[in-house]
Amino acid sequence: MKKGFTLVELIIVVVILGILGTISIEILQNTFQSYIKTKELNKLSFKTDLTLNIIAAKLKNRIKNSVIAVECNATLPASNSQSCINNSNKNFITVSNLDPSNSYRYPVLEWLYVSEYSKRGMWSDSLKRIQPGWSGFIDLKLTQTGNSDEYNITSPDSNFSIAKQIDLAWFNSWGVTNSGDIFADKYDVLVFSGSDGRGDFDDINNSYGYYSHGATRVFEINNTSDTVLNIKAITESNSTTVYEGYYLVRGAMAIVPVYDSNAHDYNLTLKFNYFPWNSEMYMDGNSSLLATHVTQFKFKEEGGVIRIYLCITSPDVKLSDFNLTVCKEKVVF
Secondary structure: OOOOOOHHHHHHHHHHHHHHHHHHHHHHHHHHHHHHHHHHHHHHHHHHHHHHHHHHHHHHOEOHHHOEEEOOOOOOOHHHOOHHHHOOOOOEEEHHHOOOOOHHHOOEEEEEEEOHHHHHOEEEOOOOEEEOOOOOEOOHHHOEEOOOOEEEEEOOOOOHHHHHHHHHHHHHHOOOOOOOOOOOOOOOEEEEOOOOOOOOOOOHHHHOOHHHOOOOOOEEEEEOOOOEEEEEEOOOOOOOOOOOEEEEEEEEEEEEEEEEOOOOEEEEEEEEEEOHHHOOOHHHOEEEEEEEEEEEEEEEEEOOEEEEEEEEEOOOHHHOOOOOEEEEEEEEO
16 A cells, blocks of 8 residues: 655745755855855956056156146036036145145146156167157256246257157147147247256246146256257246256146036046147036046045045946945055
8 A cells, every 4th residue: 555745745845945945046046146246246356456557657757746637526416417527616725734624625636747658669670779758968168048047958869850740640640630730839848857856846836837826846848859849938937947857847737526416426528638728628628537436536635645545436237235336545755
């Protein structure tokens, strides 16, 4: 005689299978969520590292004394989200003067940058070596002083024709309107290195031409030969000094956070190819998007070293319960 399952036994088996099924589903869900979270963390970490590395690479070629923090309201609603870029009435201070009590008012980081590619130069068939566009050094014995902050300087082992050729190609590639002579356009200018190599800094409000202020430490260039320059301060002050070191400067850059009211975070934008000494501001330059979904962008300077702090969050709706955000810091010397 065959013995079958009783109804109670069947019910017990179904209950046990149901419990096991529920546990298995929960384990699978947790495993899947853990996978998604780990994957998104890796993406956010890579994105944050990449953004910080790009910012650091741009800041590496800065004139250290030219770095400023610019005031703007980056948290306006969507209809005015570009006001941080479009508003031309701005206050600014040196980054070294930022402190926790006022840093939130100055979210834009701005600086002058050196024409690095033109310094490297190009191959010379006659010399059988790389010819630098500009050497960065002046023979002070051959310096001639004129009137109204005007000088004739000699820079050994430079070839300013090469420097002009390289930077002209750069501006043309970005569609910057020019006359073909970027020295005459005052797109490439000269800034002396100062006594400590940080840039000839007198007063940040009058030194570099920011926001229609004076440009007493910026010199327009008229090259009389490949090694000799006639330079004159864009804003006359009768207080400039010739140093043995100089930088050829190709414009300014700025990192601008623009509020996105839909995502309730920021888009970080790089602005470049604009010229403060020509009464231009960062809204006049080219734009490149650095990162989206940025929740924090902070910076500070100590002894010429800049620390950048960046937080980026995940827009993935599957992770809405996690509020997943990665924050990293990078030091730029």
